[in-house]
Amino acid sequence: MALGRSIGGAAEYVVIPALALVAALIAFGIFVACFGKDPADLYFYMYQGAFGTWFSWQNTLTRAAPLILTALCTALPAQLGMVIIGGEGALLMGALGATAAALLMPGAPPLVVGVAMAAAGMLSGGLWIALAGGLRHYRGVNETISSLLLVYIALAVLNHLVEGPMRDPTSLNKPSTREIGAANMIGSIPGTDVHWGFVFGVVAAVLAYVLIFHTVFGFSARIAGGNVRAAKIVGLSVGKLILITCLLAGAAAGLAGMVEVAAVQGRANANIAVGYGFTGILVSFLARHNPLAIIPVAILLGGINASGGLLQRRLGLPDASVLVLQGMIFVSVLMSETLYGRFRIFKRKEA
C-alpha cells in the first residue's frame, strides 16, 4: 500500500521540481539577455560544459561528489523537521580533522591513513553539527541560525590553523598545511578522472535512504519530525534521535571535506571553502530532502558548477553567474511548493 501511494505521488514530486528548474533556466536566460548575451548560446555552453563531452561529464561528477555529501547534511536533519544550513562548516572541520589525522601519522600504510582520515573527518564534521542539534534540543537555540554561525566560526578556525599552528612554512602566498603526501591521496575510479569521493557520496546517499525509510530509527525520526509530542508519548527519546541524526549529517559533510583534501587539494587551505556546503542546501531542497533523489540533483547542480568555467571563457559572464542561477533555482523551487495538490492529473482515482 505504501508503495502504491509513493508511486502515485512520485510523478508530482518529479514534475513540479522539474518545472521549477525549467522556469529558473528561462529566467536566467532572460537575465543574461539583459546583458546582451544570446540565451541560446548560454544554454548551449551550459550543456557543453556540464554534459556535452566525456571530459565535462567527469568534471561534473567530480563536483557532484561533495554536493551529495553536503546535501545529506541538510536532508537528514530535515526528517526531524530541522533546517540545518551549516554543511559548509562541517565540511571545513572535516577537512581540518582529516588533514590533522594524516599529518599525525607519517609513514603509516596509505590504507590506514585513508581510514583514519575518513574517521577523523567524519567525527569532526559530525560533532560540529551535533553541537547545533544539541543546542536546539537542550537549550532551544534555533538550529538554522546556530549552524550558520558555526560556519563562520569554522572558517575562523581554519584560517587560524593554516596561518598559525598547522602552517607549512614554505607556503608563502597561500597559507596552507603541509601536504598529506602523494601516496595518501585517494585515486580515481579506474578508466576515469573521477575520484572515489563520488562513490563515497553515492554509497552514503543509499545508506541514508535505507536508514530513513527502512529502519526503525528512521521511522522514529520521521515520527518525531512530524509531531514531537506524539513521539514523546510513544516513548521515543527525541534528544537522542536529534543528536544521532545531526552526528550522521555532519559526518557526511565532514567526509566531503576529507574527500576534498585527500582527492583534490592534497592539503588544507582556504581553497577548501568554495561554497559546496551552501550549494548542498539547494541540492537537498530541490531533492525534497530525499537521499536517493539527492544523487541525480547533485549531478545536475555539479554540472551547472562545472559549466561556469566555459560560460566565463566563451560568453564573458562573471564567475558569480553560477551563484545567480543557483539563487534563481532555489527561489523557483520554493515558489513551486505552493503548486502541490493543485494539478488534477496527479490525483489518483479513488478506489
Add this chain to the structure above:
Amino acid sequence: MAAADTIGLWSVPIAVLGGAVRVSTPFLFVSLGECITERSGRINLGLEGTLVMGAMCAYATSYLTGSPWLGVLAAGLSGAIMGALHAAICGLPRVNDIAVGIALMLFGTGLAFYLGKPLIEPSAATLPAIELGNWSDIPQLRDALKVNVLFLIGVLLAPALMWALRSTRWGLIVRTAGESADAARAMGYSVNLIRLRATMAGGFLAGIGGSFLSLYYPGSWNEGLSSGQGITAVALVIFARWNPMLCFAASLLFGGAAALGPALQSIGFSQGYQLFNAAPYILTLVIMIITCSPKRTLIGAPAELTITK
C-alpha cells in the same frame, strides 16, 4: 607609533570603543529592519543577501553619480525590492519563510557579486565622517570618535521605532499581525499586505546597513565585504527580545567584539587574531545559549513567528 607607546595598552579599549561605534552601524540597521519584519510575524533570513546587495548598489550609484547619499538611497531601495520579493513568495500558501530567506541569501549575494564585478577596481565617493573627538589630543581617541552620520541616524531611529511600534496606529497594526493573524484579519486588514510592507521596510533598513559597509567602513566594494553581519544581526534581534533599544545596545556590543581582533593586531598581538575575528559569532552563540530555553517560549516573541514555534 610613538603615541601608541604613550597610552600603551589603553589603545585596545579605545580601539574597541571606536570599533563599537564604527562596526556596529550595519548590525544596528539590519537588526532594526529585522525587528520590524519579525514584529509583523515573519522572519527574513535573507538580510545577509540584502546587506551585500545594498553595499553593491550603494557603491555603484555613488561611483556613477558622485553622490554617496544617492548611493544610500539606492541601497535602501534595492533592499526594499529584495524585501518585497521575500514577502511576495512567502505570501503564497505552504511556502516556508525560513527557506525563502536562505534562498534569497544565496540569490542576493550571487546577484551582487555578478553585478558588482566591474566595481572592484574603481573607487567611489564615500560618506563623510563627523569628528566628535576634537577636544582630545590623543589621536587614537579622536580616531575612535569619528562618527558617521548613518550611525547617528541609527541612534535616533532606535527610540523612534520603539515609540512607533508601541504607540502609533501603524505599530499596533504590525504587532497585531505578528501576534495573531486571525485578529488582524478580523479587523479587516490583509495580513499579507501588512507583512509585505513590514518586510520591505526591514529590507530598506538592511540595504542602508549595507551602504555603510561599502561607502564608509571598510569603504570599498569587494566580495568579502560582509562575512555574516546580516545573519548575526538576525540572531541579535532574538536575544534583543524584539525591542529596538535592546537591538541598539546589542549592536554596540557586537561592534566592540568585532573590533577586538583588529585592535589586538594593531598593538602587535598577531598570534591567533583570526580566532578573535570569530568573536562576534561566538558571542552570538553564547548569548543565544544563555537566553534561549527549550521549556518556555521567549518573552516578547511575536506569537506568529515560525522561528520560536
